Amino acid sequence: MAVVRDRRQLNLRLPLPEISERRPRFPLPLPPTNLPFSSGATTAADLEKIEVIGHGNGGTVYKVQHKRTAANYALKVVHGDCDPTVRRQVLREMEILRFTDSPFVVQCHGIFQKPSGDIAILMEYMDAGTLKTLLETKGTFSEVDLAGVAGQVLNGLSYLHSHKIIHRDIKPANLLVNGNMEVKIADFGVSKIMRRMLDSCNSYVGTCAYMSPERFDPDSHGSNYDGYSGDIWSLGLTLLELYVGHFPLLPAGQKPDWATLMCAICFGEEPALPEGVSEEFRNFIECCLQKDSTKRWTAAQLLSHPFICKQSVI
Numbered sequence: 473m474a475v476v477r478d479r480r481q482l483n484l485r486l487p488l489p490e491i492s493e494r495r496p497r498f499p500l501p502l503p504p505t506n507l508p509f510s511s512g513a514t515t516a517a518d519l520e521k522i523e524v525i526g527h528g529n530g531g532t533v534y535k536v537q538h539k540r541t542a543a544n545y546a547l548k549v550v551h552g553d554c555d556p557t558v559r560r561q562v563l564r565e566m567e568i569l570r571f572t573d574s575p576f577v578v579q580c581h582g583i584f585q586k587p588s589g590d591i592a593i594l595m596e597y598m599d600a601g602t603l604k605t606l607l608e609t610k611g612t613f614s615e616v617d618l619a620g621v622a623g624q625v626l627n628g629l630s631y632l633h634s635h636k637i638i639h640r641d642i643k644p645a646n647l648l649v650n651g652n653m654e655v656k657i658a659d660f661g662v663s664k665i666m667r668r669m670l671d672s673c674n675s676y677v678g679t680c681a682y683m684s685p686e687r688f689d690p691d692s693h694g695s696n697y698d699g700y701s702g703d704i705w706s707l708g709l710t711l712l713e714l715y716v717g718h719f720p721l722l723p724a725g726q727k728p729d730w731a732t733l734m735c736a737i738c739f740g741e742e743p744a745l746p747e748g749v750s751e752e753f754r755n756f757i758e759c760c761l762q763k764d765s766t767k768r769w770t771a772a773q774l775l776s777h778p779f780i781c782k783q784s785v786i
């Protein structure tokens with residue numbers, strides 16, 4: 473991780489990706505404009521760094537406060553001289569975040585670039601951490617809580633998939649939570665925008681523990697799988713992990729190495745739920761974790777599953 477320098481003089485002149493033939497043609501809404509940073513005259517000097525939230529592959533995320541409004545935000549800062557792969561991931565994340573506008577996807581409030589090339593993405597601040605940290609600090613989730621989580625993530629995935637965006641890295645650490653227990657999808661560094669109907673989605677990116685069998689071993693599952701169903705597999709594993717308290721394809725405490733994961737995901741039994749769970753939850757998880765991706769339900773279909781619908785009418 474590169475040393476973090478002072479970036480108070482960031483300005484708002486970011487050369488956003490060129491409109492080209494390969495840009496998506498779908499009418500994604502632009503981010504809302506009623507933001508404290510919508511004026512080109514505003515600089516990142518208006519933000520005060522409060523603390524470091526965490527470090528990722530791509531840089532450092534700070535909690536910052538807007539001096540005039542006292543509103544809190546998260547600022548992800550990435551060095552201009554970072555590894556080219558990391559830079560590509562940040563640009564991809566920017567490209568997606570600046571277009572998406574859903575209550576179930578973390579909101580982007582602005583993008584800054586320094587002449588040095590350092591980039592900063594200003595996002596809404598999710599003050600309760602991630603589903604991973606909640607699992608670690610508060611323990612496993614009840615079925616009722618999981619139905620709430622699943623409904624929100626499915627709404628986010630349904631939005632993304634309807635705009636031809638595949639997340640490709642759904643896991644507890646990439647689902648942010650705020651104090652109202654609102655869950656939002658974040659971290660689009662390895663996502664893919666399906667620009668044309670025939671785009672294939674078989675590249676090996678994302679966290680392999682949550683990868684679907686067809687992504688792990690595309691040759692055995694046909695090389696042109698659509699990718700959307702891979703997000704559903706990852707969601708199923710995520711929910712199961714939040715329920716049982718450990719990565720569900722391996723015994724508790726076992727560290728997953730690549731070969732063990734490959735065997736568990738591609739050749740192991742379909743992940744099973746423990747005794748005592750409701751029939752709705754068991755069936756919901758089965759709909760997500762079908763090894764045959766063509767049998768997996770879509771995000772839109774899962775939103776009508778009794779496990780989700782039953783909870784929303786209680």
Ligand SMILES: Nc1ncnc2c1ncn2[C@@H]1O[C@H](COP(=O)(O)OP(=O)(O)OP(=O)(O)O)[C@@H](O)[C@H]1O
Pocket residue numbers: 525526527528529530531532533546548578595596597598599601602645646648658659661
């Ligand atoms: N909008 C946000 N609000 C609150 N915390 C955030 C926000 N965005 C990211 N974080 C937190 O900041 C930390 C670093 O995030 P970042 O996205 O840079 O890396 P990562 O997801 O941990 O790892 P990587 O991107 O390398 O997979 C994580 O703990 C993440 O949960």
